[in-house]
Amino acid sequence: MTKQTRFNVGYAIAAIFLVFMIQYAVSVANQIAPIPYSDFQRLLHEGKIATVGVSDRFIQGTLKEPLPGGQKQFVTTRVDPEFAGELDKYGVRYTGQIESTFLRDLLSWVMPVLLFVGLWWYLGKRFAESQGLGGGLMSIGKSKAKIYVEADTGVTFEDVAGVDEAKDELREVVDFLKSPADYGRLGGRMPKGVLLVGPPGTGKTLLAKAVAGEAKVPFFSISGSEFVEMFVGVGAARVRDLFQQAHQKAPAIIFIDELDALGRARGIGPYAGGHDEKEQTLNQLLVELDGFDSRSGLVILAATNRPEILDPALLRAGRFDRQVLVDRPDKKGRVQILQVHMKKVKIAADVDADKVAALTPGFSGADLANLVNEAALLATRRSANATSMADFGNAVERIVAGLEKRNRLLNPKEREIVAYHEMGHALVALALPGVDPVHKVSIIPRGIGALGYTIQRPTEDRFLMTREELENKMAVSLGGRAAELIVFGHLSTGAADDLRRVTDIARSMVTRYGMSDKLGNVAYDRDPYTFLTGRDLPSPPHERDYAEKTAATVDEEVRAIVEKVFQRALDLLKERRAVLDRTAQRLLEKETLEEAELTQLANHPEPRSPQAAAE
Numbered sequence: 248m249t250k251q252t253r254f255n256v257g258y259a260i261a262a263i264f265l266v267f268m269i270q271y272a273v274s275v276a277n278q279i280a281p282i283p284y285s286d287f288q289r290l291l292h293e294g295k296i297a298t299v300g301v302s303d304r305f306i307q308g309t310l311k312e313p314l315p316g317g318q319k320q321f322v323t324t325r326v327d328p329e330f331a332g333e334l335d336k337y338g339v340r341y342t343g344q345i346e347s348t349f350l351r352d353l354l355s356w357v358m359p360v361l362l363f364v365g366l367w368w369y370l371g372k373r374f375a376e377s378q379g380l381g382g383g384l385m386s387i388g389k390s391k392a393k394i395y396v397e398a399d400t401g402v403t404f405e406d407v408a409g410v411d412e413a414k415d416e417l418r419e420v421v422d423f424l425k426s427p428a429d430y431g432r433l434g435g436r437m438p439k440g441v442l443l444v445g446p447p448g449t450g451k452t453l454l455a456k457a458v459a460g461e462a463k464v465p466f467f468s469i470s471g472s473e474f475v476e477m478f479v480g481v482g483a484a485r486v487r488d489l490f491q492q493a494h495q496k497a498p499a500i501i502f503i504d505e506l507d508a509l510g511r512a513r514g515i516g517p518y519a520g521g522h523d524e525k526e527q528t529l530n531q532l533l534v535e536l537d538g539f540d541s542r543s544g545l546v547i548l549a550a551t552n553r554p555e556i557l558d559p560a561l562l563r564a565g566r567f568d569r570q571v572l573v574d575r576p577d578k579k580g581r582v583q584i585l586q587v588h589m590k591k592v593k594i595a596a597d598v599d600a601d602k603v604a605a606l607t608p609g610f611s612g613a614d615l616a617n618l619v620n621e622a623a624l625l626a627t628r629r630s631a632n633a634t635s636m637a638d639f640g641n642a643v644e645r646i647v648a649g650l651e652k653r654n655r656l657l658n659p660k661e662r663e664i665v666a667y668h669e670m671g672h673a674l675v676a677l678a679l680p681g682v683d684p685v686h687k688v689s690i691i692p693r694g695i696g697a698l699g700y701t702i703q704r705p706t707e708d709r710f711l712m713t714r715e716e717l718e719n720k721m722a723v724s725l726g727g728r729a730a731e732l733i734v735f736g737h738l739s740t741g742a743a744d745d746l747r748r749v750t751d752i753a754r755s756m757v758t759r760y761g762m763s764d765k766l767g768n769v770a771y772d773r774d775p776y777t778f779l780t781g782r783d784l785p786s787p788p789h790e791r792d793y794a795e796k797t798a799a800t801v802d803e804e805v806r807a808i809v810e811k812v813f814q815r816a817l818d819l820l821k822e823r824r825a826v827l828d829r830t831a832q833r834l835l836e837k838e839t840l841e842e843a844e845l846t847q848l849a850n851h852p853e854p855r856s857p858q859a860a861a862e
């Protein structure tokens with residue numbers, strides 16, 4: 248029976264019940280009808296009453312003969328307090344004190360009516376729940392919205408592998424949850440909202456559960472996508488409910504998956520404008536976030552893979568002001584994740600997690616979990632009693648085919664190009680003075696568009712930059728393309744962002760900072776008057792107020808600057824070709840290189856300080 252038919256049957260039963268109830272009520276009313284006290288007195292005087300009972304407020308009795316309407320019983324309001332004394336005079340048999348008419352009423356009709364109303368309410372609630380309405384629409388009773396709570400998730404940090412940095416950051420939250428009161432006293436900054444940011448399937452949900460599991464606190468969860476297409480007010484009511492329930496169980500964790508579905512910046516996308524449901528829900532969430540004291544021991548974790556579309560209000564201090572990056576694993580991370588999941592199936596002796604990890608660049612934690620499952624399935628299908636390396640090989644092929652279709656994996660040639668490109672950035676940065684040191688180089692695709700990345704660690708905030716510094720910065724950006732040209736002899740499309748950045752800097756040098764000899768100390772480009780309007784939005788394109796000829800010179804100068812810097816990057820990398828090859832190979836193997844290892848690789852075995860190389 249489907250949900251729908253079950254439902255209709257429920258309504259049919261309710262309707263039949265209603266008809267019976269009405270009939271019953273009518274018949275009861277016919278038998279015991281209330282009559283005015285004056286009528287009662289008349290009947291009494293005429294000697295038509297057989298028996299009578301009294302309570303302190305009612306008189307109830309039977310008649311010797313039914314009235315014309317068939318009525319044999321009656322009730323009336325008791326007016327005379329001394330009433331019972333005169334009954335004998337009229338030959339009425341006194342049946343004594345009526346315990347309570349209430350009890351009789353209860354049995355005769357109040358109970359059935361209550362039962363009926365209860366049944367109706369229950370069915371309505373079932374209906375509302377099946378529609379995902381929670382209790383918001385039916386305001387009778389306490390609503391029980393679809394909030395998932397696990398008293399004990401049973402997940403620990405050991406179950407989440409390959410995301411050590413994220414785990415380190417979240418350990419603090421665990422400590423806090425273990426003794427919320429002490430934490431603040433000892434001067435720790437109390438966490439309130441932590442945003443887990445990373446691509447799908449990297450274990451954000453798992454991490455959140457692990458935090459709850461480690462701290463041994465209940466785990467309340469809800470998904471942002473559940474709020475889509477809800478009736479107005481229901482989403483907000485559910486958020487309120489969620490916080491209320493969690494408060495009662497604090498210390499606890501509230502986990503909001505897919506925060507972007509609910510916390511999309513107001514006024515962006517198809518829901519722009521209008522006071523729609525999501526806006527109300529988001530506002531309620533903001534209210535709840537602000538409305539609790541972190542000492543109460545409630546921590547809100549949320550996950551998103553699109554932090555850039557979140558409403559900035561969510562990221563403000565005191566809300567989700569901490570972000571934890573949960574990235575796709577590198578090779579070492581994949582080995583660890585594979586080990587976690589291989590524990591759950593029977594593995595043959597020839598399986599080497601290291602080799603499987605080498606076969607799976609770009610896989611997320613969820614992909615790897617899926618891989619182990621798939622391999623075990625293949626083994627079962629060939630009736631083997633353990634999963635072998637061959638099963639893993641076959642499973643990898645299947646999954647890779649699927650992932651390639653979704654455009655998430657690079658082929659080996661592409662990986663090599665990306666590795667050289669990123670090392671080009673890194674080596675130029677290492678070789679130039681006054682450039683932010685390289686913190687990490689990676690060829691793990693990050694998001695859409697970025698195939699690899701090089702992170703520089705700013706050493707200080709800069710407000711002024713010299714011409715040399717700007718040129719060095721450009722050289723680092725051009726290093727990727729220079730490396731590609733040196734090694735492969737051709738260029739790829741992978742440098743579009745780099746070129747954009749470089750061109751912006753060069754154009755500003757020429758048109759705003761007066762750094763071109765040909766054009767001199769003249770500002771050709773006006774800053775939009777942001778300091779006047781207080782807006783930080785780009786102003787609408789304005790009229791160019793210099794000559795056509797000057798414009799051509801600007802373009803020429805921009806180009807000259809970029810070409811000069813590119814040549815410099817080329818020379819630098821050509822000179823260090825051996826180091827480039829060595830480090831790129833290492834990067835291909837390990838997928839990420841950290842600052843320490845990178846510096847060591849770059850300087851060894853031809854130890855040469857970066858400063859010396861710059862000359």
Ligand SMILES: Nc1ncnc2c1ncn2[C@@H]1O[C@H](COP(=O)(O)OP(=O)(O)OP(=O)(O)O)[C@@H](O)[C@H]1O
Nearest residue numbers: 406407408447448449450451452453584612613616
């Ligand atoms: N780092 C990891 N270690 C071990 N298992 C992992 C890891 N990451 C993912 N998995 C496996 O993948 C499954 C799905 O991961 P999870 O739902 O936590 O990912 P997610 O980041 O929340 O994804 P989404 O953004 O799609 O919700 C987990 O239940 C687990 O089996």
Ligand SMILES: [Zn+2]
Nearest residue numbers: 668727742745
């Ligand atoms: Zn680049």
